[in-house]
Amino acid sequence: MLKIALVFLTGLFFLSLRPYCCGCSNILVVPMDGSHWINMEIILRELHIRGHNITVIHSAKSWYIPNNSTFYTSITRRMMEDEADKNFYNKMVLKVMECRKSWTFMHTFCQNDLIGSMLGQGNKILAGATAEILDDPVFIKKLQDTKFDLMLTDPGLPIGALLGSYLKLPMVFNVRWINTGEAHFTIAPSPLSYVPVSGSELSDQMDFLERTKNLLHYLHNLAQQHFIINPHYSDLLQRHFPPGSDLMSLQLAADIWLIRTDFVFEFPRPTMPNVVYIGGFQCKEAHPLPAELEDFMQSSGDHGVVFMSLGTLVSALSCETMEAIAAAFARLPQKVLWKFVGEKPSSLGNNTLLVKWLPQNDVLGHPKTRAFVAHGGTNGMYEAIYHGVPVVGLPLFFDQFDNILRLKVRGAARMVEAGSLTEESFLEALKDVLETPSYSNNMKRLSQLHQDLPMSPMDTAVFWIEYVIRNKGAAHLQAAGFSLPWYSYFCLDVAVFFIIITAAAIWASVTAYRNLFCHKSRRKRKAE
Numbered sequence: 001m002l003k004i005a006l007v008f009l010t011g012l013f014f015l016s017l018r019p020y021c022c023g024c025s026n027i028l029v030v031p032m033d034g035s036h037w038i039n040m041e042i043i044l045r046e047l048h049i050r051g052h053n054i055t056v057i058h059s060a061k062s063w064y065i066p067n068n069s070t071f072y073t074s075i076t077r078r079m080m081e082d083e084a085d086k087n088f089y090n091k092m093v094l095k096v097m098e099c100r101k102s103w104t105f106m107h108t109f110c111q112n113d114l115i116g117s118m119l120g121q122g123n124k125i126l127a128g129a130t131a132e133i134l135d136d137p138v139f140i141k142k143l144q145d146t147k148f149d150l151m152l153t154d155p156g157l158p159i160g161a162l163l164g165s166y167l168k169l170p171m172v173f174n175v176r177w178i179n180t181g182e183a184h185f186t187i188a189p190s191p192l193s194y195v196p197v198s199g200s201e202l203s204d205q206m207d208f209l210e211r212t213k214n215l216l217h218y219l220h221n222l223a224q225q226h227f228i229i230n231p232h233y234s235d236l237l238q239r240h241f242p243p244g245s246d247l248m249s250l251q252l253a254a255d256i257w258l259i260r261t262d263f264v265f266e267f268p269r270p271t272m273p274n275v276v277y278i279g280g281f282q283c284k285e286a287h288p289l290p291a292e293l294e295d296f297m298q299s300s301g302d303h304g305v306v307f308m309s310l311g312t313l314v315s316a317l318s319c320e321t322m323e324a325i326a327a328a329f330a331r332l333p334q335k336v337l338w339k340f341v342g343e344k345p346s347s348l349g350n351n352t353l354l355v356k357w358l359p360q361n362d363v364l365g366h367p368k369t370r371a372f373v374a375h376g377g378t379n380g381m382y383e384a385i386y387h388g389v390p391v392v393g394l395p396l397f398f399d400q401f402d403n404i405l406r407l408k409v410r411g412a413a414r415m416v417e418a419g420s421l422t423e424e425s426f427l428e429a430l431k432d433v434l435e436t437p438s439y440s441n442n443m444k445r446l447s448q449l450h451q452d453l454p455m456s457p458m459d460t461a462v463f464w465i466e467y468v469i470r471n472k473g474a475a476h477l478q479a480a481g482f483s484l485p486w487y488s489y490f491c492l493d494v495a496v497f498f499i500i501i502t503a504a505a506i507w508a509s510v511t512a513y514r515n516l517f518c519h520k521s522r523r524k525r526k527a528e
């Protein structure tokens, strides 16, 4: 009897160890290139381990997405990257610096205009690429015959959302941005009194002027979305989708939104039942460093190491700025590890090591790392939070200003303007972050909160992806509000109804009173 029970229990044990797999599904993936791919790849690896069959559609000229992967089947189509200009980001940085010289109230609008025109051009290319796919019956037939169970996509490129809708697949978004802006503003109610619009460089504590600015930013984005970005898709939607379809409603039909946000970082705000938060899901424990780097880290003694990296896409800072940074580093007692490509600055100190590439996560997780000098890309910020390393931010464009601001508000970062950076100002910020314990303590507190979860963000992501596959969608989590016209959404029709009733009642009583009064006074006159 005992034996049987034991066998049964061991059986149960092994069953529970076996990764749960819902019949091993076919998953179609349309990722985004660049740093977004890092976020997608890590989920795909996990899905592959759980036995799913993964097919990725990407550009043949993709910068990051390999076409010979061992864990997915690759289909190459023309996409954005084919026409993208590698120098684009450098030009963008220069334009943003130009914007930031103008009046503070205006420079965020100037930056927003840059992003708007970039999104306009990008979406024009994307709409063309999507039309090419939908107009190719052989390709579409091939996709239909494969019988995919799910579309997993980063809706920063709407190709995935459009293709998923067209193929009528259940859809999961791995998202922070959709093609028009921050995902929350599309999916969840966003009271502008305390939810800052992305790009506005505002926090959740806004005075009157700041709330005005926030509203203007919201309207600015809305105008860009309606007049610059989404019109590129109207022809495509007319030809391939039921009449009356628009891009926004196709995007809103996604079953689950895995939003790459954690409220340790993002300001708390309203959300929706089909939104799942997976911010920081790419973070992991640090592995030991290569021997050379480890020696360098140890050689820093008690002072520790400052780590600087400005991300993958940019090498646009001027020589003078680089020299100023190098000179400031040379005056620190710490050692400095600088991920650097290009010509070596002449003012480089002997405490600074330049490296072309290094394992960022492992360096941030190293006990000797004291501060992170970063441009404020989201992935880097979450890694810094995970490992509790305070940040000196040198934001260059896009959401980087907002990201650094979020850590600054929590007392875990300092921001330095790249455009007006001098040796002294940079050194002052560095020393402040290195020598004031509150920066490090605040960041450690964020790290602790970030990791205190019932289930890891990665397991959460995989659970919800498999949930959508198992249940063939999650329509029951969709809020009804999206299908309402705007005047019903805000109950304006009801408000108008009440105003009319009230006005009628007032009019009726006034008339009645006047009649009565006139009647009486007439009678009075008669009596006289």
Ligand SMILES: *[C@@H]1O[C@H](CO)[C@@H](O)[C@H](O)[C@H]1NC(C)=O
Residues within 6 Å of the ligand: 026, 053, 054, 055, 073, 146
């Ligand atoms: C996996 O997906 C590919 C399409 O990319 C398909 O050809 C293949 O049949 C699928 N394998 C299984 C086991 O379903």
Ligand SMILES: *[C@@H]1O[C@H](CO)[C@@H](O)[C@H](O)[C@H]1NC(C)=O
Residues within 6 Å of the ligand: 060, 067, 068, 076
């Ligand atoms: C994969 O990409 C390389 C270049 O990156 C190219 O030479 C090769 O032909 C591609 N292979 C396939 C199967 O598309």
Ligand SMILES: *[C@@H]1O[C@H](CO)[C@@H](O)[C@H](O)[C@H]1NC(C)=O
Residues within 6 Å of the ligand: 066, 068, 069, 070
């Ligand atoms: C894919 O191709 C690249 C070169 O094009 C090569 O370095 C890499 O090892 C290949 N990967 C696999 C998994 O075959």
Ligand SMILES: *[C@@H]1O[C@H](CO)[C@@H](O)[C@H](O)[C@H]1NC(C)=O
Residues within 6 Å of the ligand: 350, 351
């Ligand atoms: C590094 O430079 C400082 C002054 O710039 C000097 O005092 C020190 O000896 C140098 N250290 C080494 C190891 O060269």
